[in-house]
Amino acid sequence: MSDAQSTGSSAASESRPIRLRDALRQARIEAADRIGVVVELRDAEVARLEILNEALDPLFAQVPEQVDLFDRGVSQGETPRLWIDVVAHILMGRDKRIYRFVQDTRFGRIVLAESHEVPVIVDAVTDYVARRMIEREHAMVATPMPEPAPVAAKRRGGFGMFVLGFLLGALALFGLALFASLRNL
Numbered sequence: 001m002s003d004a005q006s007t008g009s010s011a012a013s014e015s016r017p018i019r020l021r022d023a024l025r026q027a028r029i030e031a032a033d034r035i036g037v038v039v040e041l042r043d044a045e046v047a048r049l050e051i052l053n054e055a056l057d058p059l060f061a062q063v064p065e066q067v068d069l070f071d072r073g074v075s076q077g078e079t080p081r082l083w084i085d086v087v088a089h090i091l092m093g094r095d096k097r098i099y100r101f102v103q104d105t106r107f108g109r110i111v112l113a114e115s116h117e118v119p120v121i122v123d124a125v126t127d128y129v130a131r132r133m134i135e136r137e138h139a140m141v142a143t144p145m146p147e148p149a150p151v152a153a154k155r156r157g158g159f160g161m162f163v164l165g166f167l168l169g170a171l172a173l174f175g176l177a178l179f180a181s182l183r184n185l
Helices: 001-057 055-063 118-140 156-184
Strands: 073-075 081-083 088-092 101-104 107-117
Touching: 001 055, 001 073, 001 081, 001 088, 001 118, 055 118, 088 118, 101 118, 107 118
Parallel strands: none
Antiparallel strands: 073 081, 081 088, 088 101, 101 107
């Protein structure tokens, strides 16, 4: 009976490494497939963002050249993004089919628009660009500075006036002390 157990255990130990080796090989193949899928998904995201970027070309062609608020471009990092300016960008949603137009604020990120449709996002970006240009105009308007009141000639001898005041005060105290002492006599 012990021979049957040892024979069974030796056969099991021989089959496990082979099975593990096959399992590792299969896991590596699956990981490579997943990496390929991830790369394909990222490429698909970049392609969709570039389609949107091309749809925005007519809008940005109308922006005057002296307005340097917008720096549009697709960044191909871990999360591809279509940047509109320093604080606003478009990225793909979790399902990789929905466009999400977001703006970073000091209170966190806010979603300005979200849609599967390119024209809806183009309209949202158009509204955003218009608001930013109006904000720029308001910031560029120079409010007239009130003219400062004419200042008399700068007084010199501020320290001399202090010394004079100190001496006059000391003389007044000395005179008061002298008067009080003569009165007590």
